[in-house]
Amino acid sequence: MLSRVTADIDSVLLGAGELVVDLGALAANYATLQRLQPQARVAGVVKADAYGLGAREVATTLYKAGARDFFVAHLVEALDLRRILPREASLYVLNGLAPGAEAVAADAGIVPVLNGLDQVLRWSAECTLRGQRLAAAVQVDSGMTRLGLARAEVDILTADPGILAAIDVVLVMSHLACADEPNSPANAAQFAEFCALTERLPPAPRALGNSGAAFLNGFGFDLIRPGLALYGVHPVSDKGSPLKPVVTLRAPVVQLRDVPAGVGVGYGLTHTTEGVRRLATVAVGYADGWPRALSNRGAMVFDGVRLPIVGRVSMDSTIIDVTALPDGALKPGDMVELVGPHQSLADVARDAGTIPYEILTGLGHRFARRYETA
Ligand SMILES: *Cc1c(COP(=O)(O)O)cnc(C)c1O
Numbered sequence: 001m002l003s004r005v006t007a008d009i010d011s012v013l014l015g016a017g018e019l020v021v022d023l024g025a026l027a028a029n030y031a032t033l034q035r036l037q038p039q040a041r042v043a044g045v046v047k048a049d050a051y052g053l054g055a056r057e058v059a060t061t062l063y064k065a066g067a068r069d070f071f072v073a074h075l076v077e078a079l080d081l082r083r084i085l086p087r088e089a090s091l092y093v094l095n096g097l098a099p100g101a102e103a104v105a106a107d108a109g110i111v112p113v114l115n116g117l118d119q120v121l122r123w124s125a126e127c128t129l130r131g132q133r134l135a136a137a138v139q140v141d142s143g144m145t146r147l148g149l150a151r152a153e154v155d156i157l158t159a160d161p162g163i164l165a166a167i168d169v170v171l172v173m174s175h176l177a178c179a180d181e182p183n184s185p186a187n188a189a190q191f192a193e194f195c196a197l198t199e200r201l202p203p204a205p206r207a208l209g210n211s212g213a214a215f216l217n218g219f220g221f222d223l224i225r226p227g228l229a230l231y232g233v234h235p236v237s238d239k240g241s242p243l244k245p246v247v248t249l250r251a252p253v254v255q256l257r258d259v260p261a262g263v264g265v266g267y268g269l270t271h272t273t274e275g276v277r278r279l280a281t282v283a284v285g286y287a288d289g290w291p292r293a294l295s296n297r298g299a300m301v302f303d304g305v306r307l308p309i310v311g312r313v314s315m316d317s318t319i320i321d322v323t324a325l326p327d328g329a330l331k332p333g334d335m336v337e338l339v340g341p342h343q344s345l346a347d348v349a350r351d352a353g354t355i356p357y358e359i360l361t362g363l364g365h366r367f368a369r370r371y372e373t374a
Helices: 023-036 047-052 055-065 075-082 102-108 117-130 151-159 185-199 345-352 356-362
Strands: 018-022 069-072 090-093 111-114 135-139 168-173 247-259 277-282 299-302 305-310 318-321 335-339 368-372
Touching: 018 023, 023 055, 023 368, 047 055, 047 075, 047 356, 055 069, 055 075, 069 075, 075 090, 075 102, 102 117, 111 117, 111 168, 117 135, 117 151, 299 318, 335 345, 345 356
Parallel strands: 018 368, 069 090, 090 111, 111 135, 135 168
Antiparallel strands: 018 247, 247 277, 247 335, 277 318, 299 305, 299 335, 305 318
């Protein structure tokens, strides 16, 4: 990756933007979530390369902060982290146990999340074959209808306890559909269904929620699975959030131009200047995950001044109106803020009509990644 090859060269010279990940803030957010749910283990959800921030760096930091449970989506993600995390770390695969993956997962000591009866049966068979009770998490569907054992499948396991007896069930879990809507009646309904289903399974630590659940009273159970909150974004609202921002995103100005009224700007000439303006072209575009939906919407920031995006976002560049800045304040090579103290990930997501998850996980590989420790 670009960042690994060129870590020592100033990113401005390279033309790329920079993505700064504050690992100190990440560790502080871990501690904050632990304070919110003191009875629970706090896991780290590090799927999708830790939401684009670097799974290895993030997982290593969380391990030092005390995390021993790490969730990824795919087996391949777990195998990569298995190489760098100590044995004490458990790696869970949320998308479950693919047919044929049993031996690979078992050999590597990965903990599959068993999402259906077929997966339970295949893992149980692997345990019997090896004469070993291998660890697994069992997920029940408490009402989201995405992953997990349906009620009828739980009935089968209740009627035939021998199936699960072969497995070391280290966690029973489910997932909330509306954790970021604290007043949704779906939360209480899923809570009740989760309790009813888990009562009929062998006793094991229980986990129901993600970041949203960490902020809901009583939903923490024995383990919480935050992702987004660790990365500094409050699941409901940034107002009064106890979480520290983890991500700063900047990109350099490539060129400045002064234009008269009535000129068209960018692909399709979708913006026309209404007066004499100063425009700046910034080296970030949709190839970097800077959404094309921000065309003629949203802004960047320099010296605390909001500078609106004008025209369409291109593949490698975006034009902003910098007329509000004093003459000479902004020069080619200067970095403007895309995400930082004046503009949060949630702000960018709102302007782009999406969610912070999609902005984070979509950030491209051209940013120079810098990791700051406290
Ligand atoms: C992605 C995911 C999480 C983490 O969700 P956040 O909203 O980022 O906290 C937790 N649990 C499951 C099952 C997930 O898929």
